[in-house]
Amino acid sequence: MQQPVRIYDVITANLASQPSAPALEYGDHRWTWTEVDDRIRRLAQALRDAGVEAGDRIATLDKNNAACLELTFAASLIGAVNAVVNFRLSSEEIRYVLDDSQAVLLFAGPDFVPIAAGLAAELPHLRRIVALGGEDDEYEAFLAGADPLTEVFAADDDTAFLQLYTSGTTGRPKGAMLTHRSVGSHTARVAPAYDMDARTVNLVAMPLFHVGGTCWALGSMYAGGRTIVVRDLVPDQLLALITGEQATHVFLVPAVIGMLTQVPGIGEAFASVKVLGYGGSPMPLPTAQAAVATFPSGLYSVYGMTEMSGTFCVLRPEDHRDADRPHLLGSAGRVIAGNEARVVDPATGHDVPVGQPGELLIRSEQIMSGYWRNPAATAATITDGWLHTGDIVRIDEEGYVYVVDRAKDMLISGGENVYPAEVERVLTEHPDIAEVAVVGAPHPTWGETPVAYVVPAPGREIDPDALITYARERLAHYKCPTSVVVLEALPRNAMAKILKQPLRDRAEQLVNQ
Structure with missing residues (x-):
């Protein structure tokens, strides 16, 4: 296959060369390239029938689901953009992302329909919520009720079709606009870098709101392999799936690989795996050494x-x-x-x-x-x-x-980016806090964990446990401090800038006690 000019060439090239070959799997569902093409084209027409126009954003809020990939492809056919929402965010953060994206349609999994419904009144641009799976599934009927799309939007290389949110030092998530050029170039480069081909059986266990999920999936689809979307990363189920499907490619975060190295006989379970990729956070040297000793697979560290x-x-x-x-x-x-x-x-x-x-x-x-x-x-x-x-x-x-x-003080906990400014923004809204500084401390399982140093407001006292609870009500749990240290003042330099290195040193001692 040649480098795709448009991301949908990933589908059409395989449709032409191997129409009956297995393409995509999710739970009990298995689709050939012919079936995937038909589903996506119907979905694209359904979006257009629902009033979605070129440049509009739709949004997906669910755990891993093959429908998220279908929606990304379908959006690309009509010039729209799929904004994939991090399902681990708090309801306040989800509201912000949906508001920022200006999504006109939201496809929400069964665990998230109640949250979405509660936010709908605050989002006037959101015309409809489509239940995705569960007892009240509307997605399949939405898709099946439309004819296959015939008139494809004339996108250019710089037309966006995928929007993934990354937190920033301003404390608010930013929507990275990924285009046919950017994702197509990435897909064409990484498929050979990971030795993917038509024999590939690729497990997609990383969340699809990450490039490590969606773009990892696109790699095996580009190569013509079989792509299996895993809804939840449960170690026992993952191992059964690897052995049952004879998976050849798996991508995980270092924290999970570290856990797996402790499982007896894990090397035999990974006998079929040619490529074990890992990324999202640095791999501690002892974990990397254990992985080399444990897994027969080819190890690929990804930055x-x-x-x-x-x-x-x-x-x-x-x-x-x-x-x-x-x-x-x-x-x-x-x-x-x-x-x-x-x-x-x-x-x-x-x-x-x-x-x-x-x-x-x-x-x-x-x-x-x-x-x-x-x-x-x-x-x-x-x-x-x-x-x-x-x-x-x-x-x-x-x-x-x-x-x-x-350089931007970001810390990584369990493969998730945590930006101290975002956590600090939430904590400073607490009436008992005058100042706060958040730093990362080493953690044996998650790589790093947030630690908050707080200065109480005049006449106030701070309950560390209550402050952690406060944070968990407003932030995804992986972003919340696991320790709170009360100080009379934060260390500063001559220019009154907060010095975080002494706080990091102290946090490391705190965690290692």
Whole structure:
């Protein structure tokens, strides 16, 4: 297959070459390429019949469901965009994303219809909620009631069709607009990078609101393989699925891989797996060493981001098992062909010498077109065609990338990005708090965990447990502090800027007690 000009070429190329081959699976449902094409074209027409126009956003709010992929493809056929909502967010955060996206239709899973219905009155642009699965399933009837679409929207390379939200240092999620060019380029590059072909049996266990879910799925579909969408990542069920379906490709976060290395006989369960990818957070060295010793699979470390439509750097299996260069286990790998990398001094923007740390900039066709309705953030992130990753890295003489620090103070807990500014914004709304600073502390299972340092308002006292409960009512649980430390004052420099490094050092001691 050649690089897709439009993302739907992923479907039409396989429809032409292997119409009766298995394409997509979800639960008890199995569809061939012919059936997938028919379903998506009916869905596209149903969207158009419901008044969805080019440029409109629809939204999907559910755990992993093959319907989310169908909606993404269907939206692309009519020039619309599927905004996939992180189902782990609090209701307040979900309301913000739905409001920001201006979604006109919402497809909500059975666990989320009540939340969506409660928010509908606050979202005048939302015309309809379609129940997705469960006893009151409306999705199948919505799809089946339409004729297959015949008039496809004339999209260009820079037309967006997928919108995934990434939190930012402003404390509010930003919608990254992913286009035919960006996702098509990514798909064409990573499928061979992961050795995907028509024999691939790919398990999609990562959430589809992540590029590690949706764009991982698109890779195997592009290659003509069989793609299996896993609704919930339950270890016992996952292992049964791997052995029962003889899966060849699996992608997980390091925390899950660390848990699996403790399961007796896990290597035998992974005998069919050729590619075990991992990413979303750094792999602790002991976990990486245990994975190398445990799994017969080819290990692939993935470094990517939403704004890049997914992966742009891979550490391949031979690097994981290079006895002469064990330090490579601490690397994020090398930049995939077709992407250009620079390391610059954040203060001057000038390139730094090889091996010296600086901010990583990437130039690539994989880059998003920008943040939805946020030109200021777009301009700050993409300059002269270069994407500012916000990560401080060094690149050695052989091109291996080593992540040194995260310039934007982001921490990663269980594969999920947590931005302290977002948590701080919520906590400072509590009447008992005058100031707050959130930092990450090492965690043996989740990689990192948020710790909040708080200064009470005059005449107030702070109950740490009550503050954690307060946060959990307003934020996804993975973003909430697991520890709260009350201080008389936060450490500051001469310019009155809060010094977070002493707080990180103290948090590490706190967690290790």
